[in-house]
Amino acid sequence: MAVSIPFVTEPEVDYGAVVEMAPGLRRVVANNPGKFTYRGTGTYIVGQGRVAIVDPGPDDADHIEAVLAAVDDEQVEALLITHTHRDHSPASQAVAEATGAPAYGFGPHPPADDDDGKSEERGDLRFVPDAAVVHGDVVEGPGWSFECLYTPGHISNHIAYRWREAAGVFTGDHIMGWSTTIVPPPDGNMTDYLASLRLLAEYPDDRVYWPTHGPPVNEPHALVEALYAHRLDRERQILECLATGPQTITEMVRVMYADVAPELHEPAARSVLAHLIAMTGDGRVSTDGEATPEAVYYRE
Ligand SMILES: [Zn+2]
Numbered sequence: 001m002a003v004s005i006p007f008v009t010e011p012e013v014d015y016g017a018v019v020e021m022a023p024g025l026r027r028v029v030a031n032n033p034g035k036f037t038y039r040g041t042g043t044y045i046v047g048q049g050r051v052a053i054v055d056p057g058p059d060d061a062d063h064i065e066a067v068l069a070a071v072d073d074e075q076v077e078a079l080l081i082t083h084t085h086r087d088h089s090p091a092s093q094a095v096a097e098a099t100g101a102p103a104y105g106f107g108p109h110p111p112a113d114d115d116d117g118k119s120e121e122r123g124d125l126r127f128v129p130d131a132a133v134v135h136g137d138v139v140e141g142p143g144w145s146f147e148c149l150y151t152p153g154h155i156s157n158h159i160a161y162r163w164r165e166a167a168g169v170f171t172g173d174h175i176m177g178w179s180t181t182i183v184p185p186p187d188g189n190m191t192d193y194l195a196s197l198r199l200l201a202e203y204p205d206d207r208v209y210w211p212t213h214g215p216p217v218n219e220p221h222a223l224v225e226a227l228y229a230h231r232l233d234r235e236r237q238i239l240e241c242l243a244t245g246p247q248t249i250t251e252m253v254r255v256m257y258a259d260v261a262p263e264l265h266e267p268a269a270r271s272v273l274a275h276l277i278a279m280t281g282d283g284r285v286s287t288d289g290e291a292t293p294e295a296v297y298y299r300e
Contacts (some may be wrong), residue, residue: 003230004142008177010215013039018067038178038213043088047144052078054170055212056091062181064094081105082172083158085121100128103222106157113187153193154181168208178214183274197228246298
């Protein structure tokens with residue numbers, strides 16, 4: 001039986017408006033809705049007077065203007081970048097120039113997540129953090145402090161920022177309330193993604209997640225458990241398919257995604273590939289040579 005995931009939705013947003021999401025937390029949404037960005041990129045402003053900005057967003061003049069207007073008479077102390085997809089980091093350049101704030105992030109765009117035309121989300125090849133952060137680093141300002149949670153999977157340079165005073169996490173694209181996260185090989189890594197899901201369970205007292213896309217998640221642990229169970233269910237389905245004999249990904253997708261529209265079978269195939277890379281890596285599944293989209297997979 002398929003796992004049911006407690007998704008949360010956001011019927012509409014007011015682009016460019018500054019909306020208070022919680023005490024000391026404002027959000028401005030960029031007008032870049034899409035199949036990977038949902039209603040658009042949510043840029044968060046944390047604190048009052050001396051603030052931090054999480055994911056400044058796409059290189060969009062209207063959005064940058066709206067974000068800068070929101071912090072017009074304030075001091076921006078830090079730009080916190082979750083990862084280098086183009087809907088997250090590019091605006092940091094203009095916001096940094098206007099405010100003098102340093103940009104924090106894990107590192108530049110990973111070469112393996114390249115623009116080969118197949119990658120679902122395109123990379124920001126210009127971004128370089130002023131301050132590189134790793135797991136466990138803390139970025140502090142007046143009234144706020146962020147613990148950096150290294151959360152690879154969606155992309156190898158993903159950091160979630162845990163706002164300790166609020167017991168909440170800015171989860172970027174690692175956890176989104178409205179959709180599962182894409183884990184695109186070769187840079188996207190299912191083994192890492194599953195470990196990054198488990199990591200969040202180590203903070204059971206966290207009360208809310210603020211993803212970059214979509215509404216706040218107010219029952220975060222139930223969502224994380226369901227997302228995890230959903231991925232394990234996909235692995236179980238793969239093993240079931242292979243119990244009938246050697247198969248290609250195309251054959252498995254036809255069975256596993258029988259109830260899903262055919263136009264979604266291509267992204268589904270990439271997700272199955274991500275699982276198979278993990279499962280051939282740990283020996284649960286075999287293939288001759290590399291785990292590729294065209295390979296034949298089997299169980300010994
Ligand atoms: Zn992304």
